[in-house]
Amino acid sequence: xxxxxxxxxxxxxxxxxxxxxxxxTDPDQTEQYWFGFRVGANGKVGSPRTVRxxxxxxxxxxxxxxxxxxxxxxxxxxxxxxxxxHERPSRATFxxxxxxxxxxxxxxxxxxxxGSRVFxxxxxxxxxxxxxxxxxxxxxxxxxxxxxxxSDKQPAVQDDRVRA
Amino acid sequence: xSEAGSSFVYVTYIRTTPERLWxxxxxxxxxxxxxxxxxxxxDWKVGSSWKLMIxxxxxxxxxxxxxxEPHRRLVLSWQNQFMTEMHAEGASRMTYLLEPQGEMVxxxxxxxxxxxxxxxxxxxxxxxxxxxxxxxxxxxxxxSLEATxxxxxxx
Numbered sequence: 001x002x003x004x005x006x007x008x009x010x011x012x013x014x015x016x017x018x019x020x021x022x023x024x025t026d027p028d029q030t031e032q033y034w035f036g037f038r039v040g041a042n043g044k045v046g047s048p049r050t051v052r053x054x055x056x057x058x059x060x061x062x063x064x065x066x067x068x069x070x071x072x073x074x075x076x077x078x079x080x081x082x083x084x085x086h087e088r089p090s091r092a093t094f095x096x097x098x099x100x101x102x103x104x105x106x107x108x109x110x111x112x113x114x115g116s117r118v119f120x121x122x123x124x125x126x127x128x129x130x131x132x133x134x135x136x137x138x139x140x141x142x143x144x145x146x147x148x149x150x151s152d153k154q155p156a157v158q159d160d161r162v163r164a
Numbered sequence: 165x166s167e168a169g170s171s172f173v174y175v176t177y178i179r180t181t182p183e184r185l186w187x188x189x190x191x192x193x194x195x196x197x198x199x200x201x202x203x204x205x206x207d208w209k210v211g212s213s214w215k216l217m218i219x220x221x222x223x224x225x226x227x228x229x230x231x232x233e234p235h236r237r238l239v240l241s242w243q244n245q246f247m248t249e250m251h252a253e254g255a256s257r258m259t260y261l262l263e264p265q266g267e268m269v270x271x272x273x274x275x276x277x278x279x280x281x282x283x284x285x286x287x288x289x290x291x292x293x294x295x296x297x298x299x300x301x302x303x304x305x306x307x308s309l310e311a312t313x314x315x316x317x318x319x
Contacts, residue, residue: 011293011297012309014301014307100311101309101311127177134301139179139305141179141304
């Protein structure tokens, strides 16, 4: 077993795989539930994954590694803060399937070096983003972005109490 | 995670109040809807026995209340009672932590055991995401997820 950091999160959503895939890849939708981020990931393999934050700042592009709508999506995740810019890009992979009438969305975020700061950030950020995605798809309402207080507005809320 | 133990941690954000979330985690009329038709037999005081009751009358898991701070924190000891291999692992420890954050409550569930490899932790790692997703749906939409409304057949 590798010691390299790997984040895994599973969430079940009363929706369809098509709607979940669209919500993860269409910037007009991500803007509504993902801290105001416009995340574009609906291109083909090899095309860029784009991110523009709520202040209109573009982050470095990732690359779409796999895209099999509405089942699977994988892209690289370059660091975007001064504290993390020395790190190499990590990788986020989404698997979408139907289990007993609801969507199971599994995210695996890996390919980090040991001690990665980005890993610490995304481990806090994904539960918040994916909780908000679920609310968005099930209720049309999203979580209050006020609980993302990080100055860079990256999907990271520092809170040591939830460390495993 | 300590070297000798294994653990599972799950965080979810739910649009509700700590009071309503606490009630949903404890009271049978709620747990039946999102926790595969189970109810808990407990009087919710430190030292009280705790049992998770399967609909056919078997005890699923049992233990005792180690710490309780209503609307905020609950710690249970937790031993499986219906699967031989998991029962043999002895008691685990399960913690709910409820923290208000704006319009949401951040719920952190931590389940740990003092064994490097654990069938119980493996099982709850699959179970908690479904149960807690359904709890969030129930509190936000009024309906739990269909897969969690009944005890799984044959289990």
